[in-house]
Amino acid sequence: MIGSYVAVGDSFTEGVGDPGPDGAFVGWADRFAVLLADRRPEGDFRYTNLAVRGRLLDQIVADQVPRAVDMAADLVTFCAGGNDIIRPGTDPDEVAERFEKAVARLASAAGTVMVTTGFDTRGVPVLKHLRGRIATYNGHVRAIADRYGCPVLDLWSLRAVQDRRAWDHDRLHLSPEGHTRVALRAGQVLGLDVPADPEQPWPPQPPRGTLEVRRDDVHWARQYLVPWIGRRLRGQSSGDHVTAKGALSPDDIRSRIAAVA
DSSP states (O other): OOOEEEEEOSHHHHTTTOBOTTSOBOOHHHHHHHHHHTTSOTTOOEEEEOOOTTOOHHHHHHHTHHHHHHHTOSEEEEOOOHHHHTSTTOOHHHHHHHHHHHHHHHHTTSSEEEEEOOOOOTTSTTTGGGHHHHHHHHHHHHHHHHHHTOOEEOSTTOGGGGSGGGBOTTSSSBOHHHHHHHHHHHHHHTTOOOSSOTTOOOOOOOOOOHHHHHHHHHHHIIIIIHHHHHHHHHTOOTTTTOOOOEEEOHHHHHHHHHHHO
16 A cells, blocks of 8 residues: 655656657556555555656666655655666666665665666667667666565566557657557566556557568658767756656546546
8 A cells, every 4th residue: 555656767668659649658657656545545645756767777767766855655666777778878787776875765765766777778779780789687676676676567578568659759759559558568577457568469450561660760860860960969968957857636537538538
């Protein structure tokens, strides 16, 4: 019976790819918060989302972790390091050392700290060559979780997100359905009786031809890949002028989800 929850992380936890009716993002953490709030008496649940897109591990540790520690919530979800891992020349062993220090700090204050692994990028253009690096980092995350008694939201093993419909058009962030399935899996990790199976098969689709796939890849490269590379070269981040969502009411989250359902 978790009465308070704080979400810490980057664009994944902010909910990029899952827009609400006002354009602000919902995302798996907000949806997961509703699952938790449904098990509490009305008004007896506190939720804060501190995540901001584009943040590197050290930025999350500096800006978000101290606030999460001060809140001393029953549950903290901690997803960080992904933006570090995809940068050229990054050493996943070194990132994991800094990740563990943050987990230790959170675990000293929170009731439970849930950590997340990275996704399997086997089908993602550009990122699929980083699959080995991500797998190495995931191994560290699981080992750290063992040392500190953290439940693990294992995104690598979530087969449902291997379908392209689980992803936004930018192929870097989840779609609303993808975020929903992650929220359901998070509930399962904590032993909740969730309302649907996150691994429920997707409806069948007609096969795509080679020309259609190639056309989609060209459009994606122009629309998303080139701007992303440009930001990296200029030292810019998609979250440079973004502030965290902060404290959110489960009722407000429910109404925003219903408005775009």
